[in-house]
Each structure stands twice: as C-alpha cells, then as structure tokens.
Amino acid sequence: MSGIRLNGLAKTYRSPEGPVHAVRGVDVSIAAGETVALLGPNGAGKSTTIDMVLGLARPDAGEVSVFGRSPDDAVAAGAVGAMLQTGELIRDLDVRELVAMVASLYPAPLDVDETLALCGIEGIAGRRTQKLSGGQTQRVRFAIALVSDPELLVLDEPTVAMDVEGRRAFWETMRAFAARGKTVLFATHYLEEADAYADRVVLMAHGRIVADGPPTEIKALVGSRTIRATLPGASLDALAALPGVTSAERRGAAIALVCSDSDAAIRALLTVHPDAADIEIAGAGLEQAFVQLTGEAAGEVLA
Amino acid sequence: MSATYLRFELLRTLRNRRFLFLSLGFPLVFYLLVAGSARGVRDLGDSGLSAPLYYMVGLVSFGAMSAMLSSGARIAAERQAGWHRQVRITPLPPRAYLRAKVLTGYLMALLTMAVLFAAGAAMGVSLPAGRWLEMTGLILVGLVPFAALGILVGHLVSVEAIGPAMGGGIALLAFLGGTWFPIPDHGLLHVVGQLLPSYWLVQAGHVALGGAAWGRQGWLTVGIWSIVLARLAMLAFRRDTARV
Numbered sequence: 001m002s003g004i005r006l007n008g009l010a011k012t013y014r015s016p017e018g019p020v021h022a023v024r025g026v027d028v029s030i031a032a033g034e035t036v037a038l039l040g041p042n043g044a045g046k047s048t049t050i051d052m053v054l055g056l057a058r059p060d061a062g063e064v065s066v067f068g069r070s071p072d073d074a075v076a077a078g079a080v081g082a083m084l085q086t087g088e089l090i091r092d093l094d095v096r097e098l099v100a101m102v103a104s105l106y107p108a109p110l111d112v113d114e115t116l117a118l119c120g121i122e123g124i125a126g127r128r129t130q131k132l133s134g135g136q137t138q139r140v141r142f143a144i145a146l147v148s149d150p151e152l153l154v155l156d157e158p159t160v161a162m163d164v165e166g167r168r169a170f171w172e173t174m175r176a177f178a179a180r181g182k183t184v185l186f187a188t189h190y191l192e193e194a195d196a197y198a199d200r201v202v203l204m205a206h207g208r209i210v211a212d213g214p215p216t217e218i219k220a221l222v223g224s225r226t227i228r229a230t231l232p233g234a235s236l237d238a239l240a241a242l243p244g245v246t247s248a249e250r251r252g253a254a255i256a257l258v259c260s261d262s263d264a265a266i267r268a269l270l271t272v273h274p275d276a277a278d279i280e281i282a283g284a285g286l287e288q289a290f291v292q293l294t295g296e297a298a299g300e301v302l303a
Numbered sequence: 304m305s306a307t308y309l310r311f312e313l314l315r316t317l318r319n320r321r322f323l324f325l326s327l328g329f330p331l332v333f334y335l336l337v338a339g340s341a342r343g344v345r346d347l348g349d350s351g352l353s354a355p356l357y358y359m360v361g362l363v364s365f366g367a368m369s370a371m372l373s374s375g376a377r378i379a380a381e382r383q384a385g386w387h388r389q390v391r392i393t394p395l396p397p398r399a400y401l402r403a404k405v406l407t408g409y410l411m412a413l414l415t416m417a418v419l420f421a422a423g424a425a426m427g428v429s430l431p432a433g434r435w436l437e438m439t440g441l442i443l444v445g446l447v448p449f450a451a452l453g454i455l456v457g458h459l460v461s462v463e464a465i466g467p468a469m470g471g472g473i474a475l476l477a478f479l480g481g482t483w484f485p486i487p488d489h490g491l492l493h494v495v496g497q498l499l500p501s502y503w504l505v506q507a508g509h510v511a512l513g514g515a516a517w518g519r520q521g522w523l524t525v526g527i528w529s530i531v532l533a534r535l536a537m538l539a540f541r542r543d544t545a546r547v
Contacts, residue, residue, distance in 0.1 A: 075392050075394065078393075082392050084385070084388055084389065084392075086385055087384065087385035087386065088385060088386070089386075090381055090384060091319070092315040092316075092319050093318075097314070098311075101308055104306075104311075106394060107394075
C-alpha cells in the first residue's frame with residue numbers, strides 16, 4: 001500500500017540574516033489510513049515539511065511521494081485537502097457559496113450541506129465570509145479542506161484560533177473523517193493534541209526528526225516533569241531509584257529529579273525524606289524537552 | 304467544473320458594493336459634471352460634435368480601461384489574504400484561474416460602458432446602430448492589453464502599493480492616450496501616444512465621432528501590446544505562484 005513517503009527532505013531558505021536550514025533531512029513513511037501528528041516547537045520545520053508535501057515548496061534535496069505520485073499530481077487529481085497555517089477567506093461570498101465554489105473544483109466532492117453540518121457551521125451558512133469570528137473562520141477553512149473528500153487531509157496547526165470547546169469539536173470531526181480510512185497529517189505544538197488524536201507522533205526539532213513512535217512513547221519522552229527541592233545529604237542513587245523518577249541530579253544542597261510520573265515520585269520522596277524543603281514541580285514543556293533530547297536550545301533555529 | 308468557479312467569481316465582484324460604486328460611479332459622476340454643464344454645446348471646439356457625445360466617448364474609453372485594470376487590485380488583495388496558496392492546492396488549472404480574472408475584468412468594463420451609454424442617451428446622444436457596434440467591438444478588442452496589464456500588476460505589486468500604482472498609471476495612460484484632450488496630429492506627443500494601447504482605445508471610441516477605424520497601425524500596436532503584456536502577465540503569475 002503506497003502511502004505518503006518523505007525521503008531525505010531538505011530545505012533551506014534565504015533570509016536577511018543568512019540561510020535558514022528549515023528542514024535538514026527528514027525521512028517519514030506514513031501508511032494510508034494512518035493519522036500522524038507532526039509535533040514540535042515553533043521553528044522546528046513542521047510547516048516547511050507540510051509545504052513540501054503539498055507541493056507549495058520545492059525540496060532542495062530528497063523527494064515526496066503522495067500515494068505513489070508527485071505532490072503536484074496528487075493535488076491535480078484532487079486527492080489532497082489542506083488547511084494551511086495562515087490564510088484568510090476571500091470576501092463577498094457567504095459560507096455555503098465559498099464551500100460550494102471550492103467543491104466545484106474537485107472530481108468527487110462531498111455534499112456541501114453535509115460538509116457544513118460536519119464542521120458545525122450550518123448555522124452560519126448564509127453569513128458573508130468577512131463577517132466571521134476567528135474560530136468560525138477556522139471552521140470554514142476546515143470545511144474547505146474537507147469538502148473535496150480527500151484521501152490525504154493535511155492540517156497545519158489547525159486549532160490556533162479556536163477556544164477549548166471549538167478544539168474538541170474540531171478534533172472529533174477530524175477523527176470521524178479519519179475513521180473512514182483517510183490519511184491525516186497534522187502539525188501541532190501541543191503535546192496533548194498529538195497524544196489524544198494521533199496514531200503516531202513524529203517529533204521534530206531544528207529541521208530534523210528526533211523521535212517517531214506511538215503517542216505514549218513520545219509522551220514519556222517529552223511529557224516529563226522535574227521536582228526540585230532543598231535536601232542536603234540525600235543519596236543520589238537512592239533518589240533515582242524512587243518510583244516515577246528517571247534521573248536525579250544535585251547542585252549543592254538542591255536536588256532535581258526528572259520524573260516520568262511526578263505524582264508517584266513526590267509521594268515517595270516525602271515518605272522517605274519528610275524534611276525536603278522548597279519543593280517545586282514543573283512540567284518540562286516541549287521547548288525544554290527538546291533541549292534535553294537534542295542538547296541544543298530550540299530557539300537557535302529560526303522558522 | 305470551472306463554470307461554477309467563474310459564476311462565484313463574478314458574483315463576488317458584483318457584491319463588492321464599495322468597489323462597484325467607485326468603479327462605475329467615478330466615470331459617471333465625472334461625465335454628468337462635465338457633459339451636464341456643457342449640455343447645450345452642439346459644436347464642441349469647432350469639432351462639429353456635441354459635448355455630451357464627445358465626453359461620453361472619452362469617458363467610455365477611460366472608464367472601461369480603469370474597470371479592466373481593477374482586476375489587478377482584486378488579485379493583489381487575494382494574494383495578501385493568502386488565497387492564492389489555497390487555490391494552488393486545488394485542481395483548478397492556472398488557465399481557468401486566469402480566464403476567470405479576465406472575464407471578471409470584462410464584466411466590470413461592460414458595466415461601466417453600459418452606465419455611460421445610458422447616461423449619454425439620457426443627455427440626448429444618439430448614434431447609428433452600426434457605428435455604436437463598431438465602437439463597442441473595437442473597445443472590447445482594445446481592452447485585451449489592459450486585461451493582461453491588470454493581471455501583471457496584480458501579481459507584481461503589493462496591496463499597499465497598488466492604489467498609487469494604478470492611480471498614477473491610469474492617469475498617465477489616459478493623458479498620453481488622448482482621453483482628456485485630443486492628441487495633436489504631429490510632434491512628440493503624437494509619436495508617443497500612437498505607441499500606447501490607451502491611444503488606440505480612445506481612437507476606438509472616436510469611431511463614434513466619425514473618426515476612422517484603427518487601420519493597420521492600430522491593429523498592430525494593440526496586437527503587439529496584447530502579446531507582450533500577456534507574456535509578462537504569465538511570467539509574473541508563474542513567478543508569484545512558483546514553488547520556492
């Protein structure tokens with residue numbers, strides 16, 4: 001089964017500050033029907049990778065194959081639907097008209113009203129596109145991506161302008177769509193979104209893939225928390241052996257425990273060392289996780 | 304498949320009221336002011352022509368040219384919105400996209416012309432059907448270079464700069480083409496004017512005034528401009544939508 005293949009992709013942009021190596025050797029193979037999250041902080045190369053999958057950017061090296069075809073051919077055949085990261089809607093059409101206009105360009109589109117209902121925008125079908133809120137605009141852009149009934153759905157940070165409720169509804173629609181055997185590739189910098197909605201997570205930093213695996217694996221990798229406390233005299237080896245603790249470090253009187261399960265770790269720590277003081281528990285967050293994974297600061301590489 | 308696309312493109316253009324009013328309203332108001340104040344003049348500047356007819360013809364050329372070039376402003380606005388990237392990832396062929404832009408421009412030009420013809424008729428202008436048809440036909444052909452120019456500028460100039468670029472460009476083309484006053488039949492202005500597509504657009508209008516049709520030089524000039532500008536428009540379009 002030929003899905004999506006990215007082989008040795010590389011892309012460098014020129015900028016006033018010199019060349020920006022946005023993507024530096026990306027290899028991914030996505031099976032048809034798979035839902036894959038491209039997870040990474042800003043500037044990791046996610047959008048550039050997606051642009052190359054869509055044929056909007058030309059790789060300097062490597063190649064992309066979409067169901068055995070070039071991105072351009074896949075797009076021309078109507079096999080790809082995408083919600084780009086940026087982009088406004090054109091004005092002076094109502095929502096239904098705009099979706100119908102896009103639908104008319106595809107060989108086998110979904111029913112327009114069905115698509116509107118799927119995206120929860122049937123209530124604003126008659127509203128002009130220039131009079132929508134940010135969240136409504138995002139949902140219309142989603143409808144534009146879906147109406148072609150694509151084999152590959154590409155979503156580049158789709159939930160950015162949405163509120164919590166909107167996000168939940170959005171991902172549910174995406175899941176229902178994916179359940180029809182469609183391939184979905186989405187970019188996000190929220191670990192929770194990748195964890196909850198993808199079959200597989202590809203972790204990117206500095207234009208490279210740093211991890212690729214099921215969400216649980218990636219979550220364990222980047223979802224760690226650190227417990228800091230003042231605790232003179234405790235043995236590092238004993239601390240590292242506590243439940244939920246991955247590693248332990250000491251700086252003078254202070255200790256830092258990197259935890260896969262900080263809840264279990266703090267309970268165990270306080271049982272063994274009730275005298276621990278100045279306790280702090282902090283989530284690593286993606287940025288910090290990438291620093292740990294790659295040994296470089298993610299901010300060093302520009303978008 | 305692109306018939307629906309075209310229909311919605313035309314609908315969008317007609318719905319942008321501010322745009323429509325300005326683009327139809329400006330030549331109309333101008334006409335009513337200039338020709339209205341000289342309504343009784345039957346022999347304008349010894350030309351043997353009535354003021355309402357003379358100005359109607361001048362403003363038809365000018366209005367049709369401006370309306371046609373207005374497609375550039377719409378293209379620039381769509382580029383600003385990032386819509387061209389969204390269109391790129393649909394199966395719409397570039398040819399169909401460009402055709403829709405050209406036809407939208409022609410729709411605007413025809414509307415402008417219709418409004419001015421109606422205003423002229425209201426002021427007592429009447430023309431033999433044959434002459435009116437010949438003039439209208441020639442103007443439609445004379446608009447071809449401007450259809451290409453609109454697309455060229457739309458893909459070249461940012462939305463911030465397109466206002467001044469269009470305003471200045473249209474004023475210059477209209478001035479050198481003889482929209483505002485007759486180009487003398489010798490000298491530098493005459494030579495420069497005859498090289499411009501706007502000159503032949505004005506000449507097309509002058510058919511209604513009893514002038515001669517284009518002749519070989521007219522057809523040649525309009526043809527060359529059409530080819531050159533269409534080439535450049537295609538280049539600008541390709542460069543603008545090229546993969547980077």
